[in-house]
Amino acid sequence: MSTFQAPKGTYDLLPPDSATFLAVRDALAAPLRHSGYGYVETPGFENVDLFARGVGESTDIVTKEMYTLTTKGGDRLALRPEGTASVLRAALEANLHKQGALPVKLWYSGSYYRYERPQKGRYRHFSQIGAEAIGMEDPALDAELIVLADQAYRSLGLRDFRILLNSLGDKECRPVYREALQGFLRGLDLDEDTRRRVDINPLRVLDDKRAEVQRQLADAPLLGDYLCDACRAYHKEVRELLTEEGVSFEDDGRLVRGLDYYSRTTFEFVHDGLGSQSAVGGGGRYDGLSEMIGGPALPSVGWALGVDRTVLALEAEGVTLDLPPSTSVFAVPLGEEARRVLFGVVTQLRRAGVAADFAYGSRGVKGAMKAANRSGARYTLVAGERDLAEGVVQLKDMESGEQNAVPVSEAAEALRKLLA
Numbered sequence: 001m002s003t004f005q006a007p008k009g010t011y012d013l014l015p016p017d018s019a020t021f022l023a024v025r026d027a028l029a030a031p032l033r034h035s036g037y038g039y040v041e042t043p044g045f046e047n048v049d050l051f052a053r054g055v056g057e058s059t060d061i062v063t064k065e066m067y068t069l070t071t072k073g074g075d076r077l078a079l080r081p082e083g084t085a086s087v088l089r090a091a092l093e094a095n096l097h098k099q100g101a102l103p104v105k106l107w108y109s110g111s112y113y114r115y116e117r118p119q120k121g122r123y124r125h126f127s128q129i130g131a132e133a134i135g136m137e138d139p140a141l142d143a144e145l146i147v148l149a150d151q152a153y154r155s156l157g158l159r160d161f162r163i164l165l166n167s168l169g170d171k172e173c174r175p176v177y178r179e180a181l182q183g184f185l186r187g188l189d190l191d192e193d194t195r196r197r198v199d200i201n202p203l204r205v206l207d208d209k210r211a212e213v214q215r216q217l218a219d220a221p222l223l224g225d226y227l228c229d230a231c232r233a234y235h236k237e238v239r240e241l242l243t244e245e246g247v248s249f250e251d252d253g254r255l256v257r258g259l260d261y262y263s264r265t266t267f268e269f270v271h272d273g274l275g276s277q278s279a280v281g282g283g284g285r286y287d288g289l290s291e292m293i294g295g296p297a298l299p300s301v302g303w304a305l306g307v308d309r310t311v312l313a314l315e316a317e318g319v320t321l322d323l324p325p326s327t328s329v330f331a332v333p334l335g336e337e338a339r340r341v342l343f344g345v346v347t348q349l350r351r352a353g354v355a356a357d358f359a360y361g362s363r364g365v366k367g368a369m370k371a372a373n374r375s376g377a378r379y380t381l382v383a384g385e386r387d388l389a390e391g392v393v394q395l396k397d398m399e400s401g402e403q404n405a406v407p408v409s410e411a412a413e414a415l416r417k418l419l420a
């Protein structure tokens with residue numbers, strides 16, 4: 001134990017659990033890599049105004065949850081609380097939208113930071129896999145992203161998740177709804193903070209989880225009833241495409257997201273085994289964000305899936321991933337000469353693509369065999385002086401317990417064949 005601990009709201013990923021985390025990350029990204037999305041990586045911090053303008057001045061993320069700092073040079077930066085604003089900033093900066101056919105399709109993987117009240121599933125440092133399709137208004141693109149996320153979760157074996165779907169309208173119909181909602185909310189018995197929110201960001205009030213607020217919201221007007229014809233037609237097509245592809249969803253007229261850039265399609269993936277932090281992923285269309293951060297009009301859509309919560313969802317469903325062992329062959333040398341010979345065989349195996357490890361140090365045979373067992377290796381190679389005198393090593397199948405002498409020069413090739 002050192003004097004230090006991981007900061008509040010964070011945790012360390014350590015073996016063996018970290019292997020599951022990596023596999024989840026890979027599985028969430030796999031469908032994107034097969035669907036025309038190119039990998040993008042942006043800095044862990046950005047100009048604070050990018051998020052203030054992009055995510056929204058009045059959102060919790062910007063007002064309460066950002067880690068901000070001023071550099072020695074006087075720049076105001078923030079650790080990224082989310083990926084969309086950064087990825088769009090990067091695409092605009094590199095003029096990706098002018099270089100080829102639209103949409104520009106990008107995916108990313110990384111750490112994000114929010115100064116939230118920590119609890120299970122809610123951390124101050126967390127990990128997302130994200131996808132953004134930039135510069136195109138096409139319901140098939142919205143549907144594509146939802147289908148790909150569904151495919152990703154299913155590929156992991158998850159089943160108890162639901163897709164909540166809504167349309168937040170556009171700059172034509174949302175203001176009309178906003179006003180109607182404000183009118184309704186002003187007639188309720190709300191605390192001062194919430195009344196202020198009604199003035200600044202009334203849609204967020206719909207997301208207030210407190211029972212006394214939810215009770216009063218039963219008759220609140222729904223955005224679905226205010227959608228303009230264009231938004232209604234767009235949403236209808238997204239829904240139809242999902243249905244045709246066999247992806248079930250629930251219409252949720254109350255679904256508003258914690259970020260202000262959304263318009264039209266919004267969705268969330270919720271897992272029923274996770275308690276209050278049930279959203280394993282979410283996203284939507286953000287047709288106005290590019291202009292908000294100084295770019296041209298570039299209607300876009302995207303999502304981010306939470307890796308930490310997806311791991312928790314797997315645990316909640318009792319799904320264990322079938323991970324390949326990190327070591328297939330473990331070498332146990334008995335004596336100095338055997339160390340050199342087996343070190344050579346292990347190097348040969350690794351060069352041939354076989355995962356191999358070695359009993360380092362001079363612990364006894366018992367300790368070395370324990371390490372071999374713990375490694376999960378299917379085969380061990382053991383060699384002592386007598387073996388080497390005969391030019392062989394002992395190859396042991398850890399599953400059957402069977403053991404055979406194999407010529408040293410053939411050991412690597414024999415193992416490669418056995419494991420192929």
Ligand code: HAM
Pocket residue numbers: 081082083084114116121122123124125126127128130131132258259279280281282283284285286301302303304305306307308309
């Ligand atoms: P978000 O809903 O804020 O969306 O985050 C997406 C996912 O990240 C959540 O569903 C959740 O699984 C995970 N997540 C968020 N905050 C935490 C936390 N404190 N601890 C653990 N997991 C967390 C966005 O970030 C948008 N950028 C998504 C998007 C992309 N929209 C369009 N494109």
